[in-house]
Amino acid sequence: MSLQRVWRQYAPTIVLAVVVILLWELIVRVFNIERFLLPAPSAILANFTSNLDRLTHIGWFTTKEALGGFAIGCSLGILAAFVTARWTIINETILPFAIAANSVPILAFAPIVNNWFGVDNPLSKMVIVAVIVFFPMMINTLRGLTLVDRNALELMHSYAASEVEILLKLRVPNALPYMFQAFKLAAALSMIGAVVSEYFGGNRSALGVFITQEAALFRFESAWSAIIIACIVGITFYLVILFVERLVIPWHASFRTTEHG
Amino acid sequence: MTENNSAVSIRNVTKIFNQGRPNEVVALEDISLEIQPNEFVSLIGPSGCGKSTLLRIIAELLQPTRGEVQVYGKTAHQARLDQDYGFVFQSATLYDWRTVAKNVQLPLEVMGFSREQRKQRASEMLKLVELEGFENHYPWQLSGGMQQRVSIARALSFNPKLLLMDEPFGALDEMTRERMNLELQRIWDRTQTTIVFVTHSIPEAVFLSSRVVLLSPRPGRITEILDIDLPMPRAWEVREDPHYFELVNHLRDTLRAIEGGVQ
Ligand SMILES: Nc1ncnc2c1ncn2[C@@H]1O[C@H](COP(=O)(O)OP(=O)(O)OP(=O)(O)O)[C@@H](O)[C@H]1O
Ligand SMILES: [Mg+2]
16 A cells, blocks of 8 residues: 555544644634633643653553453454354254344443452453353354355355365455454544453552543543543554455455555 | 266256245256267256256265266266366456456465466466456456456466366357357367356357257256257358258247247
């Protein structure tokens, strides 16, 4: 991709972001909005740059929790999907449960899980994140493994291919796009899960704890700075997955260009 | 059951889908047909008469409700395990995640050919279907006709003893289709495989086949088996032969008559 094309692709997004921030600044100044309602972007930025060290420290603390939970939840979800896909009967019994469980607001359990593992223990946040991420990961992987084109499957049967070969050469590649869909969802969910479960208590150097504390002490600019950190981590996480996706499934429809090359 | 050396031996095959349920469909009724080695047999008949179902039963992708199928003296099951079948579907059914060359190599991988052999076979086959230079393209970068040619190359790559083709040229334009007809005729002549071919096109069936089997609308039964006694191997000129026209017209009239019976 040429630089010019990258620019053309993302220019509207960047322009929109700049416009929103400028409008925000303008509105806060013109209407003289109280800073506990909405601080001006310039004020947030000033706070952000002067506290950068502390912010990166707490940001990294929470990011580790999110990453840990993501890794545990996704691995278990994928594992569960493979086991379930292997046996149709289990598949048909478990899927409705998984779908039901997926719509349970798991964050509501955060205070309970905090008690189980100790509020200070990062593991309590990882467990919450893992549980949140598990179900979409499992359901999507399972879909990918089982929703295989009929002819594509018959082709394999016509070669008398074994179940293992069908799994490796057909089901897994077919599941990859579904899995990346789930990874992207899980990336967003894991950051949200980690920060929000810290709202119910956690280590002093955790992002969620910091945000509640600063807000309670009327230091709104620094609460907002922490939120920015959370956004940056979330977006970076998402972009990393997008990048890996391009490497792993370059053949997928979402990357097709109409031109050559 | 007597011993025989047919390539395909279909005996009293009946297929009923969803038997005993309200949506029961009798797709095929009492089909019996012997196909000799190196024959080219076309199945032709109205839409929904069970042509694809019959191909699937021969390849043991479906079980017949009654009757049995033997392939080179073996059960269809054994023939499948022996990897005797090359199947070409109506849609090309290429794997999106594989390049053209890798798609052609798929059966070779399953069948345990060495890397060298796979490469060599794939490039031979792609040459045969005139797709040299497209080895590293992905399926979506090819036209429908090119995709179908890849799927034919894939089916031929391991020299199957029996080639089953379900309307392989249905999606092609007239020009490409005629060229593919010539090509297939040449491939058949060279490889000496037995081919069972499903088509909607009467001229295509007559041009390619040694015999044409006409099926009636649901439930599919054999209405007529027509020997195509035109000289082999067939060249373009066959299509100007008066006898060719006779055969085409005869099939057209018969098909119209049996289709008229239900409409
Ligand atoms: N899996 C299935 N379950 C139920 N009915 C089926 C199934 N497959 C085919 N049928 C029915 O069997 C009949 C024959 O289908 P088949 O696909 O063999 O027809 P066909 O001759 O190949 O038609 P076409 O020329 O349109 O491809 C149809 O009425 C179809 O609805
Ligand atoms: Mg059909």
